[in-house]
Amino acid sequence: MAASRELRDSQLRANLAxxxxxxxxxxxxxxxxxxxxxxxxxxxxxxxADVMANLDTYLLQFxxxxxxxxxxxxxxxxxxxxxxxxADVARAHGVSEVVKVKSxxxxxxxxxxxxxxxxIHALETDFAELILQLDGDxxxxxxxxxxxxxxxxxxxxxxxxxxxxIESDDPAVLAEASWRYLRGRFLDAKVGVSGANFGVAExxxxxxxxxxxxxxxxxxxxxxxxxxxxxEKLVPTFTDLEVFLQLLPRSSTGERMNPYTSLWTGVTDSDxxxxxxxxxxxxxxxxxxxxxxxxxxxHCIRCSACLNVCPVYTRTGGHAYGSVYPGPIGAILxxxxxxxxxAPSLPFASSLCxxxxxxxPVKIDIPRVLLxxxxxxxxxxxKPGERFAMxxxxxxxxxxxxxxxxxxxxxxxxxxxIRSGVIRRLPPxxxxxxxxxxxxxxxxxxxxxxxxxxxxxx
Amino acid sequence: xxxGLFATCVADTMFPExxxxxxxxLERLGHEVVVPAExxxxxxMHMNSGYRRDxxxxxxxxxxxxxxxxxxxxxxxxxxxxGAIRDLYRKLLGIEHPLLERTMELSEFLVHRLxxxxxxxxYPHRVTYHPTCHSLRVTRTGDAPLRLLRNVGDLELVELPxxxxxxxxxxxxAIKNAETSSAILADKCTAIExxxxxxxxxxxxxxxxxxxxxxxxxxxxxxxxxxAEILASR
Numbered sequence: 217m218a219a220s221r222e223l224r225d226s227q228l229r230a231n232l233a234x235x236x237x238x239x240x241x242x243x244x245x246x247x248x249x250x251x252x253x254x255x256x257x258x259x260x261x262x263x264x265a266d267v268m269a270n271l272d273t274y275l276l277q278f279x280x281x282x283x284x285x286x287x288x289x290x291x292x293x294x295x296x297x298x299x300x301x302x303a304d305v306a307r308a309h310g311v312s313e314v315v316k317v318k319s320x321x322x323x324x325x326x327x328x329x330x331x332x333x334x335x336i337h338a339l340e341t342d343f344a345e346l347i348l349q350l351d352g353d354x355x356x357x358x359x360x361x362x363x364x365x366x367x368x369x370x371x372x373x374x375x376x377x378x379x380x381x382i383e384s385d386d387p388a389v390l391a392e393a394s395w396r397y398l399r400g401r402f403l404d405a406k407v408g409v410s411g412a413n414f415g416v417a418e419x420x421x422x423x424x425x426x427x428x429x430x431x432x433x434x435x436x437x438x439x440x441x442x443x444x445x446x447x448e449k450l451v452p453t454f455t456d457l458e459v460f461l462q463l464l465p466r467s468s469t470g471e472r473m474n475p476y477t478s479l480w481t482g483v484t485d486s487d488x489x490x491x492x493x494x495x496x497x498x499x500x501x502x503x504x505x506x507x508x509x510x511x512x513x514x515h516c517i518r519c520s521a522c523l524n525v526c527p528v529y530t531r532t533g534g535h536a537y538g539s540v541y542p543g544p545i546g547a548i549l550x551x552x553x554x555x556x557x558x559a560p561s562l563p564f565a566s567s568l569c570x571x572x573x574x575x576x577p578v579k580i581d582i583p584r585v586l587l588x589x590x591x592x593x594x595x596x597x598x599k600p601g602e603r604f605a606m607x608x609x610x611x612x613x614x615x616x617x618x619x620x621x622x623x624x625x626x627x628x629x630x631x632x633x634i635r636s637g638v639i640r641r642l643p644p645x646x647x648x649x650x651x652x653x654x655x656x657x658x659x660x661x662x663x664x665x666x667x668x669x670x671x672x673x674x
Numbered sequence: 675x676x677x678g679l680f681a682t683c684v685a686d687t688m689f690p691e692x693x694x695x696x697x698x699x700l701e702r703l704g705h706e707v708v709v710p711a712e713x714x715x716x717x718x719m720h721m722n723s724g725y726r727r728d729x730x731x732x733x734x735x736x737x738x739x740x741x742x743x744x745x746x747x748x749x750x751x752x753x754x755x756x757g758a759i760r761d762l763y764r765k766l767l768g769i770e771h772p773l774l775e776r777t778m779e780l781s782e783f784l785v786h787r788l789x790x791x792x793x794x795x796x797y798p799h800r801v802t803y804h805p806t807c808h809s810l811r812v813t814r815t816g817d818a819p820l821r822l823l824r825n826v827g828d829l830e831l832v833e834l835p836x837x838x839x840x841x842x843x844x845x846x847x848a849i850k851n852a853e854t855s856s857a858i859l860a861d862k863c864t865a866i867e868x869x870x871x872x873x874x875x876x877x878x879x880x881x882x883x884x885x886x887x888x889x890x891x892x893x894x895x896x897x898x899x900x901x902a903e904i905l906a907s908r
């Protein structure tokens with residue numbers, strides 16, 4: 217994790233603290249209304265565990281239901297295959313622009329840049345995603361991608377790009393500027409692209425949960441729709457949605473219900489898109505599924521509650537994680553999707569405070585998975601110096617006499633470092649401690665030692 | 675009761691006064707306190723840092739040291755070490771042992787197990803309490819430390835704003851991600867300063883090392899003191 221730049225940016229830290237603080241308080245209030253919140257979490261966790269255990273069956277059921285409802289199903293082993301499906305559909309219809317619903321999965325596979333290579337522009341229609349696209353920036357939060365920006369920064373950006381006459385930074389004025397820019401594009405669009413929050417195996421229904429309604433514009437106005445979803449997004453039955461449609465809005469935006477929930481099943485004659493492509497994406501997910509401890513990361517419903525409570529995320533923001541999925545969930549999901557050897561520092565970007573586990577609506581034991589991945593990181597990309605130090609500590613702790621000796625040695629070595637009762641400067645590898653913190657010296661005598669010598673005399 | 679005292683490597687090296695205070699409190703309550711000379715470390719650092727296999731012999735060692743003493747409980751002044759023993763031994767190392775459930779942090783032992791909220795202490799200071807993450811979410815001591823503090827004579831208890839926020843210690847995280855750890859700590863120190871307290875207390879020596887180190891570097895007069903020391907004061 218590389219957080220130095222972010223930590224020095226005081227505007228960024230203020231923006232983050234305000235925004236995460238507000239969502240967090242709202243979530244806590246709205247969750248406390250439900251007497252059966254813990255039971256809902258248990259239900260969400262159990263449904264997802266069942267999906268993972270029987271994913272092969274549910275996926276085939278889903279494909280069958282979708283096909284019967286008039287959709288075309290594509291299986292994509294990786295991002296490249298998924299992007300190719302979208303590009304082929306867009307080219308078949310001769311379009312140079314597609315309109316997009318906010319979708320993390322399409323960020324994961326870098327769909328926009330893949331389409332750009334074919335001369336196709338992917339227009340982001342989610343307000344925050346649009347802001348980032350206009351500025352060449354990228355998402356720093358799962359739910360609120362432009363959380364690192366405040367409204368004055370957004371007003372200035374709009375003035376430079378889509379609304380030269382804009383003066384006010386009032387949220388309503390900013391939103392209106394985006395509507396004026398997007399409205400015509402929605403009406404002209406021939407191809408829409410979406411992700412999906414859930415796919416119902418039983419019926420082939422896709423579900424998108426959103427706040428703005430721009431997503432629904434993309435899934436209903438264009439005659440052609442391509443929906444890409446990770447294979448872990450399934451729920452077995454339509455009834456199971458009732459659990460997640462309670463868990464998700466309360467956990468993510470702190471609302472009892474989100475403003476727009478769109479559900480669509482295949483193609484309906486003369487209503488909505490007349491051509492529906494559904495891309496089922498693996499991109500590392502079956503590998504995650506093989507890991508019995510790590511697989512619970514696939515239960516994630518992308519609510520982002522774990523980000524808002526994380527002491528690390530709320531200080532550094534999402535960019536420091538260098539991953540599409542930031543925060544605690546990103547720290548356990550990304551290394552598994554792309555391979556631990558490609559993100560060995562991510563599982564260490566946590567103080568193990570456990571706040572994420574406490575709020576997770578599907579009870580992913582994030583601290584437990586972090587420890588599991590830390591072990592893998594040490595095994596595949598561990599630093600020899602650290603390994604030696606840990607072995608040495610293990611050896612010292614192997615006998616009380618060795619620990620006593622180490623304590624005596626520390627007392628001798630620290631002598632020249634003590635200034636008016638504290639150590640203000642330590643040599644490497646502990647120098648990082650004393651850059652911002654004093655250290656109290658090792659005590660003159662340990663209690664266990666004192667007590668054992670007393671017991672020995674008696 | 676016959677109680678084994680688990681000092682923990684960090685507390686016994688850096689804060690032996692907190693360990694001594696723990697023994698004092700338990701002995702004053704009339705319990706027999708056993709302090710095995712062979713005790714060292716529970717293995718928490720290894721488990722939390724990705725060295726699970728190196729933690730295994732340390733866990734075995736802990737169980738060998740305390741397992742055959744016919745103890746009613748093992749009590750420790752550190753909730754993160756107790757959490758490591760009670761939670762991680764099972765979850766991470768696959769160990770099942772009757773001793774795990776009987777291993778408790780001091781405040782939860784006093785309030786939840788013994789039902790004692792007044793230990794007859796007196797401590798004439800303005801004190802604020804930082805609930806450490808492991809005491810909140812792993813050992814779940816809840817408001818036990820606050821109940822104990824409310825019954826300490828001459829003590830003025832002041833509420834810490836955003837108390838449940840982490841202090842940023844996190845073991846090797848404090849060194850590996852020192853800048854982030856320090857940014858989290860800075861907010862904690864500011865919150866502590868805002869209370870006007872002379873003392874910030876907690877039930878984890880390692881968090882107190884972080885908080886105390888931060889306060890000292892900022893030139894604050896607020897001291898970081900383990901809860902056991904306050905409860906042993908008269």
